[in-house]
Amino acid sequence: MPDSPPPAPRTLECDPLTWNDIFTTTIDTVPVECIRPIDTDCPSWAIYPPGCYRPDDYLGALHARDTDGLWHVQTTGERHATFADAVRTLRRPPTWxxxxxxxxxxxxxxxxxxxxxxxxxxxxxxxxxxxxxxxxxxxxxxxxxxxxxxxxxxxxxxxxxxxxxxxxxxxxxxxxxxxxxxxxxxxxxxxxxxxxxxxxxxxxxxxxxxxxxxxxxxxxxxxxxxxxxxxxxxxxxxxxxxxxxxxxxxxxxxxxxxxxxxxxxxxxxxxxxxxxxxxxx
Missing domain, CATH: 3.30.420.10 (Ribonuclease H-like superfamily/Ribonuclease H)
Known part of the structure; x- marks a missing residue:
C-alpha cells in the first residue's frame, strides 16, 4: 500500500465517478482511507482506518449507485443519502x-x-x-x-x-x-x-x-x-x-x-x- 494516499476529492458532494482510486478523507474529525478494488472501475471503495489493512481493520465497502443517487452499504444492504452517513454506519459499535x-x-x-x-x-x-x-x-x-x-x-x-x-x-x-x-x-x-x-x-x-x-x-x-x-x-x-x-x-x-x-x-x-x-x- 502507498505510504501517502492521494488526497480526497475536493468535496464529497462532487460526482463519485471523478474520485481517486485511493484517498483519505475525514468524517467527524476521524480520517478513513478509501481504496477502490482493483477489479472494478465502478464508484466503489473499501473503507479502512488510514494505514491499517489487516482483515480485522476492514470496516466495509460502499457503492455509489446512479439509479437512486444513494450510497449502498454492502454489509447491511442499507442506503444513505451521503457518503459520510454511509461511513458512520460502518463505525457502529459492536453493541449496536x-x-x-x-x-x-x-x-x-x-x-x-x-x-x-x-x-x-x-x-x-x-x-x-x-x-x-x-x-x-x-x-x-x-x-x-x-x-x-x-x-x-x-x-x-x-x-x-x-x-x-x-x-x-x-x-x-x-x-x-x-x-x-x-x-x-x-x-x-x-x-x-x-x-x-x-x-x-x-x-x-x-x-x-x-x-x-x-x-x-x-x-x-x-x-x-x-x-x-x-x-x-x-x-x-x-x-x-x-x-x-x-x-x-x-x-x-x-x-x-x-x-x-x-x-x-x-x-x-x-x-x-x-x-x-x-x-x-
Missing part, C-alpha cells in the same frame, strides 16, 4: 444490534400503550418561547388535538420564517388559558412522547406558570403526565455513529414546522421501528 433491538422494543411498547399521546408544539421562537400551535395524536393514530394559539407574545422572525405564524395570524386564536381545561383532559394520565420532549415540557411549564402566576401549580400539572423523548431511541435505531462524540448522531425527522404534520411524522417513525425485525431473540 442489541441497542437497536431495545429501541424496537421501546417503540412496540409505546404503540401498545393505550395512554400514548404523541405531541408537538410550535412556538414563538427558541428564547423562552410561548406556544402558538399544539397538536396531539393517540395510540390509534387519531389526531385528537390540533389548535392554533394566541401566544400573547411577539414571534422571533426566524421562527415565523419557518412555520409562517405571526402575531397577526394568531391574534384571534384561543389563548393557552382558554385551552387549559381541554389540555388537562387530554394530557393528564397520559404517556406523552415528542421529539425533544424537554423543549415541549418547558413550553408548557412556562405557559402554566404564566397562567397561575406561580410555578408550584405548574409543577403539579406536569407531574400528572408521563414524559418520554423519542430522539435517543430513534437515533440509536438509525445507527449513524459519530466517532468524534462517541454517540449516535441526532436523526432528523424532516420537520414540517406544523404541529399536526410533526405528530404524523413521529407516529409513522414509531411504526417503522415497531415493525422492524430484531437481531436477537
Amino acid at each position: 444490534s442489541h441497542e437497536r433491538d431495545r429501541a424496537i422494543a421501546w417503540a412496540r411498547g409505546l404503540l401498545h400503550d393505550p395512554d400514548l399521546m404523541v405531541i408537538d408544539i410550535q412556538t414563538t421562537g427558541l428564547r423562552e418561547p410561548f406556544a402558538a400551535q399544539i397538536s396531539a395524536m393517540n395510540a390509534d393514530g387519531e389526531l385528537v388535538l390540533d389548535e392554533l394559539l394566541n401566544p400573547q407574545a411577539d414571534f422571533e422572525p426566524e421562527a415565523s420564517a419557518l412555520h409562517g405564524l405571526t402575531r397577526q395570524s394568531t391574534q384571534h386564536a384561543a389563548t393557552f388559558s382558554n385551552l387549559l381545561s381541554t389540555l388537562t383532559e387530554i394530557f393528564h394520565g397520559r404517556h406523552l412522547v415528542a421529539y425533544n420532549i424537554a423543549f415541549d415540557r418547558d413550553v408548557l411549564a412556562r405557559e402554566l406558570a404564566r397562567h397561575h402566576h406561580d410555578p408550584a401549580p405548574a409543577d403539579a400539572w406536569l407531574s400528572a403526565c408521563r414524559w418520554d423523548d423519542a430522539i435517543l431511541p430513534i437515533s440509536t435505531w438509525t445507527g449513524l455513529w459519530s466517532a468524534q462524540h462517541r454517540a449516535y448522531r441526532y436523526t432528523r425527522l424532516g420537520s414540517r414546522y406544523e404541529s399536526a404534520a410533526n405528530c404524523r411524522l413521529l407516529f409513522h417513525r414509531l411504526q417503522v421501528l415497531a415493525h422492524s425485525a430484531t437481531h436477537h431473540r
Whole structure:
C-alpha cells in the first residue's frame, strides 16, 4: 500500500465517478482511507482506518449507485443519502444490534400503550418561547388535538420564517388559558412522547406558570403526565455513529414546522421501528 494516499476529492458532494482510486478523507474529525478494488472501475471503495489493512481493520465497502443517487452499504444492504452517513454506519459499535433491538422494543411498547399521546408544539421562537400551535395524536393514530394559539407574545422572525405564524395570524386564536381545561383532559394520565420532549415540557411549564402566576401549580400539572423523548431511541435505531462524540448522531425527522404534520411524522417513525425485525431473540 502507498505510504501517502492521494488526497480526497475536493468535496464529497462532487460526482463519485471523478474520485481517486485511493484517498483519505475525514468524517467527524476521524480520517478513513478509501481504496477502490482493483477489479472494478465502478464508484466503489473499501473503507479502512488510514494505514491499517489487516482483515480485522476492514470496516466495509460502499457503492455509489446512479439509479437512486444513494450510497449502498454492502454489509447491511442499507442506503444513505451521503457518503459520510454511509461511513458512520460502518463505525457502529459492536453493541449496536442489541441497542437497536431495545429501541424496537421501546417503540412496540409505546404503540401498545393505550395512554400514548404523541405531541408537538410550535412556538414563538427558541428564547423562552410561548406556544402558538399544539397538536396531539393517540395510540390509534387519531389526531385528537390540533389548535392554533394566541401566544400573547411577539414571534422571533426566524421562527415565523419557518412555520409562517405571526402575531397577526394568531391574534384571534384561543389563548393557552382558554385551552387549559381541554389540555388537562387530554394530557393528564397520559404517556406523552415528542421529539425533544424537554423543549415541549418547558413550553408548557412556562405557559402554566404564566397562567397561575406561580410555578408550584405548574409543577403539579406536569407531574400528572408521563414524559418520554423519542430522539435517543430513534437515533440509536438509525445507527449513524459519530466517532468524534462517541454517540449516535441526532436523526432528523424532516420537520414540517406544523404541529399536526410533526405528530404524523413521529407516529409513522414509531411504526417503522415497531415493525422492524430484531437481531436477537
